[in-house]
Amino acid sequence: MNERSWTFWVGAAAVLGLALLAAFTVKNEYFFFAAYVVLQFVVLATAWNILGGYAGYVNFGTSAFFGVGAYIAVMMIKAVNAPLGLQILAAAAVGGVMGVSCGLLTLRLRGIFFSIATVAVAIILETVINNWRFVGGATGVQILRPPVMEPFDSYTKMIFVVAALLAILAVATARYIQTSWIGRGLRAIRDNEEAAECAGVPTLKLKLLACAVSGALMGAIGAPLAMYQSFVEPASAFNLNYSVSALAMPIIGGTSHWIGPVIGAVLLGSVQQIVTVTITSELNVMVVGVLLVVFVVGAPDGIVGLFNKYWKRRRGAGGKP
Amino acid sequence: MFSFDLLVDAVVFGLLLGCFYTAVSIGLSVSFGLLDVPHIAHPAFVVLGAYGTYLLGTWGLDPILSGLALMPLFFLFGILVYRFYYETFEKRGGEAGVRGLAFFFGVAFIVEVGLILAFGVDQRMVEANYIGKSVTIADMRIPLRLVVAFAMAIILTVLLTLYLSKTFTGRAIKAVAQDEPALRLMGANPVRIKQWAFGIATAVAALAGALLIIVGPVEPGMGRLYIGRTFCVVVLAGLGSMSGTLAAGIILGVSESIVLTLFGASWAPAVSFGLLLVMLGLRPQGLFGR
Numbered sequence: 001m002n003e004r005s006w007t008f009w010v011g012a013a014a015v016l017g018l019a020l021l022a023a024f025t026v027k028n029e030y031f032f033f034a035a036y037v038v039l040q041f042v043v044l045a046t047a048w049n050i051l052g053g054y055a056g057y058v059n060f061g062t063s064a065f066f067g068v069g070a071y072i073a074v075m076m077i078k079a080v081n082a083p084l085g086l087q088i089l090a091a092a093a094v095g096g097v098m099g100v101s102c103g104l105l106t107l108r109l110r111g112i113f114f115s116i117a118t119v120a121v122a123i124i125l126e127t128v129i130n131n132w133r134f135v136g137g138a139t140g141v142q143i144l145r146p147p148v149m150e151p152f153d154s155y156t157k158m159i160f161v162v163a164a165l166l167a168i169l170a171v172a173t174a175r176y177i178q179t180s181w182i183g184r185g186l187r188a189i190r191d192n193e194e195a196a197e198c199a200g201v202p203t204l205k206l207k208l209l210a211c212a213v214s215g216a217l218m219g220a221i222g223a224p225l226a227m228y229q230s231f232v233e234p235a236s237a238f239n240l241n242y243s244v245s246a247l248a249m250p251i252i253g254g255t256s257h258w259i260g261p262v263i264g265a266v267l268l269g270s271v272q273q274i275v276t277v278t279i280t281s282e283l284n285v286m287v288v289g290v291l292l293v294v295f296v297v298g299a300p301d302g303i304v305g306l307f308n309k310y311w312k313r314r315r316g317a318g319g320k321p
Numbered sequence: 322m323f324s325f326d327l328l329v330d331a332v333v334f335g336l337l338l339g340c341f342y343t344a345v346s347i348g349l350s351v352s353f354g355l356l357d358v359p360h361i362a363h364p365a366f367v368v369l370g371a372y373g374t375y376l377l378g379t380w381g382l383d384p385i386l387s388g389l390a391l392m393p394l395f396f397l398f399g400i401l402v403y404r405f406y407y408e409t410f411e412k413r414g415g416e417a418g419v420r421g422l423a424f425f426f427g428v429a430f431i432v433e434v435g436l437i438l439a440f441g442v443d444q445r446m447v448e449a450n451y452i453g454k455s456v457t458i459a460d461m462r463i464p465l466r467l468v469v470a471f472a473m474a475i476i477l478t479v480l481l482t483l484y485l486s487k488t489f490t491g492r493a494i495k496a497v498a499q500d501e502p503a504l505r506l507m508g509a510n511p512v513r514i515k516q517w518a519f520g521i522a523t524a525v526a527a528l529a530g531a532l533l534i535i536v537g538p539v540e541p542g543m544g545r546l547y548i549g550r551t552f553c554v555v556v557l558a559g560l561g562s563m564s565g566t567l568a569a570g571i572i573l574g575v576s577e578s579i580v581l582t583l584f585g586a587s588w589a590p591a592v593s594f595g596l597l598l599v600m601l602g603l604r605p606q607g608l609f610g611r
Binding site: 058109117119127128130138247251285300 | 353361420422426428435437545546549587588
C-alpha cells in the first residue's frame with residue numbers, strides 16, 4: 001500500500017467513525033433521515049460515474065437498478081423474511097446480473113441509443129412491478145420494520161450506518177477501478193473506442209464489468225429503501241428523479257476523479273434536503289436540472305476541474321494536473 | 322371472451338392513435354433522425370406546446386389555431402436552442418456526446434418542473450366543439466378528437482415530405498444529414514441549415530402539443546412517457562425517414578391498442594419501450610433506415 005492509499009483508508013475509517021459517533025450522540029432523528037438520503041446519493045452517483053464518467057456511457061436508467069434493489073428487498077421480506085444484510089446482498093447480485101444483461105443487449109449501441117435503452121429498461125420494469133400483485137402492484141406495499149438490533153436505539157440510525165458502510169464500499173470500489181488497469185481501459189474507451197479496440201483493450205469485457213459493478217452498487221443501495229420508508233411503491237422507487245440526480249451529481253462534482261461524485265452528491269443532496277424542507281420538493285428537482293445545465297455548459301469538468309484549474313494557476317504551469 | 326369485433330376495433334383505434342404518435346414524433350425525426358442532435362427534450366417541448374395551447378385556450382382560441390399560432394414562437398425558440406447547443410457543444414467537438422445528452426436531459430427536467438411550478442400537477446384540458454363527440458362508422462364509435470389528430474398527422478407528414486424533397490432548403494437539410502463535410506466544401510453553411518431545420522422541428526412540436534391536449538388531458542410529467550413513444554417511432558422508422566415515421570407510428574399505435582385491449586391500460590407504457598428495446602437489439606438501423 002502506498003502513501004495515497006493510506007490517506008484514503010484513514011479518511012474512510014474517519015468517516016465511518018464519525019457516522020458511528022453521530023449514531024450514538026445525536027438525538028435528532030431527522031438528522032439521520034436526511035443524512036441517509038445524502039449517503040444514498042453518494043452511492044448512486046459513484047456507481048453511475050463508473051460507467052458514465054470513466055467509460056462515457058450515459059446511463060439514464062439508474063432508477064431501474066435502484067427500484068429493482070428496493071423490490072428485491074420487498075420480495076425477500078415477504079417470501080422468507082430475510083434480514084437486511086441478506087436483502088442487500090441479494091439486491092446487489094440481481095443488480096449486477098441486470099447490469100450485465102442490459103450491457104449485453106445495449107452496449108453495442110453508442111451514445112444516445114444506449115441512454116434511451118436504459119430509460120426503456122426503467123419504464124418496463126416499473127410497468128411489470130405495477131402489474132405484479134405479490135409485491136403490492138401500483139398501490140405499493142407496507143413493510144413492518146423488525147425490532148432494532150442491539151447497539152442502536154433506533155432503526156433509522158442503524159440504517160444510516162449501513163448506508164455509510166455502503167457509501168465507503170462504493171467509493172473504495174470506484175477508487176480502485178479508477179487507479180487500476182480497468183480505469184485506464186475505460187478511459188481509453190471513452191476517448192476513442194475504435195482506437196482502444198485496435199490497441200488491444202478488451203472493450204466489451206471492460207464495459208460489461210463496469211455495468212456489473214455499477215448495477216450491483218445501485219441495486220445494493222436500493223435494498224434499504226424498503227426499510228427506510230417502511231413503504232415502497234413503484235412510482236417512487238422507479239422515479240426518474242433518481243436517474244437525473246445520479247447523473248447530475250457526478251457531472252457537477254467532476255467525472256474524472258472518484259471524489260467528484262462524492263462532492264456532487266454531498267453538495268447537491270444537502271441542498272435538495274434544505275430546499276425540500278424549506279420550500280417545496282418540486283423546486284429541488286429544478287435545482288438539480290438548472291445546476292446540471294449550468295455545469296455542463298460552463299464547467300464541463302465539474303467542481304474538481306474548477307479546483308484543478310485554480311490550483312494550476314496558483315502553482316504556475318508546473319503544478320500537478 | 323375475446324372476439325373478432327374487439328380486434329377490429331383495436332386495430333382501427335390503433336391506426337388513429339398511431340397517426341397521432343407520428344405527429345408527436347415527426348419533429349424528432351427531423352432533429353434527431355436527420356440532424357443527429359440527441360434531442361431527449363423533444364417530448365418535453367411537445368408538452369410545453371400543449372400548455373401553450375391550454376393558455377391560449379383559456380382566452381377562447383381553438384386548440385388547432387393556438388397550435389398554429391405557437392409555431393412561429395417555437396420556431397425562434399428552436400433556432401435559439403440549436404444555436405446554443407452548437408456554440409457550447411458541437412463546435413468544440415470532443416466529448417459532445419455525453420455532455421450534449423446531459424444537457425438535453427437537464428433541459429427536459431427544467432421544462433417539466435417549470436410547468437409543475439407554474440400550473441401545478443393537475444391535469445389540464447381544452448374545450449372545442451370536436452372534443453368529446455364521436456362519429457359512428459359501421460357500428461364503430463370513433464372519437465372525433467382522434468380523427469382530428471389523424472387528419473393533422475397526415476397533413477403534417479405529407480407537407481414535411483414534400484418540403485424535404487421538393488424545396489431547395491429541404492433538400493439542403495437532407496444533404497446535411499447525408500454528408501456535412503461535402504456540403505461545407507460546396508460553400509454552403511451547414512450550421513445555418515441545421516439551425517433552420519431544428520427550428521422547423523421545434524415548430525412542429527408546438528402543433529403536436531396542440532394535438533396532445535386535444536387527444537387527452539395533459540400533465541407536466543407526461544413527457545417522460547413520450548420519451549419512449551417518440552424515440553420508439555423514430556428508431557423504428559429508421560433515422561430521418563418521414564414516410565417511415567408514419568408507418569412506424571402506426572405500428573406502435575396498433576400494437577399499443579391491441580395490448581390495451583388484451584391486457585389492460587396498465588401495460589401500455591411497456592409497449593413502446595419494449596418495442597424500442599427489441600428494435601435496438603435486433604435492428605438498430607430501423608425498418609426503413611437510410
